[in-house]
Amino acid sequence: MRATFLFSILFLLLLGSCSKNKDGIGELTVQMYHHVDGSILNFNAMNYNNDAGYPYSVTRLEYYLSNFEFTDLSGHTYKSSKVFYINADKDETCNFSFSDIPSGHYSKIQFLVGLDTAHNKTDFLDPTVENANMAWPDMMGGGYHFIKFEGLFNANNANNGFALHLGTNGLAVPINIEKPFTIFKDKSSTLLLNMNLNEWFRSPEIYDFLQDGSYSMDNMNAMMKLSRNGKDLFN
Amino acid sequence: MVETPIALNIPPFFPNMVIPEDNQMTAERLSLGRKLYYDPILSNNGRSCSSCHLQEMGFTSNVTSGFTVLPHINLGWNHHFLWQGGESGHLEDVMMFEVNDFFATDINKLNADETYKALFKKAYGVKEISSKNVAYALAQFFRSMISGNSKFDKYRSGEATLNISEMRGMNIFYSEKGDCFHCHGGMLFTDNDFHNTGLDATFAQGNQGRYEVTKNPNDIGLYKTPTLRNSGVRQQYMHDGRFTTLLQVIDFYNDGFHKNSPNIDPLMILPEKENGLQLTAQDKADLVAFLNTLTDTNFLSDTTLSHP
């Protein structure tokens, strides 16, 4: 039921007038939404079920998005090297902007969940408290957590913890989606990006807490599987 | 008003400290805050802040008042204060609470004191001292209470080496074996967040941790993560002081926690750790050795932080 509500507001909101776009630059604000197969994410509620069959709750969801690329209809690509930190439990971190996008009709969006090798170095990002808390210990290769996704899951009639932490060079998740939006000169547009948490567990392979590990950090197989599953997070 | 701007000495690898625009650091304000910290004039019962917050113990002590005394270490980077998070925001906010609510400072006493009147005039340009001025001056002193020169810091900067036991302890701390760093990580050794580590199976009404502040049932049993810097010189651990040695704390993390405690942090009950951390006696000793590398003797005896 909640799914219907969510999907009705999905994907694209354009603020700004419908005037013909002229050359110039405009602003794009990206707004993040988090849901589980259509149900808006509520923290700490044993409300969700994943494809491996476990009821689960979410207690923490923090991650980075980076390397955004927007391609317009004529094939021109706007690239940004900015890194954005998102904490799904803190609204103020769930939107961010690009202020200098050439006006035009765009059709494709690419970005990384996580950081590329150039950014994923110990103490490379701004020394904010948030970034410090995302640090990946030097002992495990340094850099940052790309994502911390934690909660409880129910198995064998008991609640167990899970901590899906992804980091390590090469395991950032490349996202590639078709999503039309328009940038108008001197105007601001808003784009909604929806992360479906169940996609972490879904395809190409089912991720099973008990078999694949409920603690992915330092577990290369688990992290690689999560990284592969991440590709559909925003579909 | 005399404004001699000063820059804080932020140790390497530390995050940026955000200082409110209306309370930028000056030498006059800082020294005033320090004087106030040690002065019983703020209270009505002969106490000063330093009565319970002793420098040689990392600005904590064993004075019991229900909760153990939280240390004053690197609080300039915190935005949640007190075990239950009773105050959030800037240091100025928690200082307002300390002055107005906890100490019920009689501002008339300060206004009747010519020395303080002159010092506040110089520092904040005010004729009449307000409790806000007092809180702001104290906040300045707190921002200068920076501990970042321990053996671990020197190791991190390449100026010292850790011995085998400390190294092994560090490995446990920062790996999935001990998994301490997720909550006590970064250079602050705290995430400045709230967790239930499973100290208790149930929580009595009126004593339910962060819930007492937020009234959110998901916060029952959660307490602020304390910094582990200088934890080696403490004598009481956890919000109620139930442990008196670091080894006891580690025994608790090893196998002493209550798995069914409400809102227990997922990191505490990973199925892979069904039988606890399974640390050997040597592992535990190594972890203690590592924690002791966080003791910063320069800080504990820093004369710019002592009684003026």
Ligand SMILES: [Cu+2]
């Ligand atoms: Cu991790």
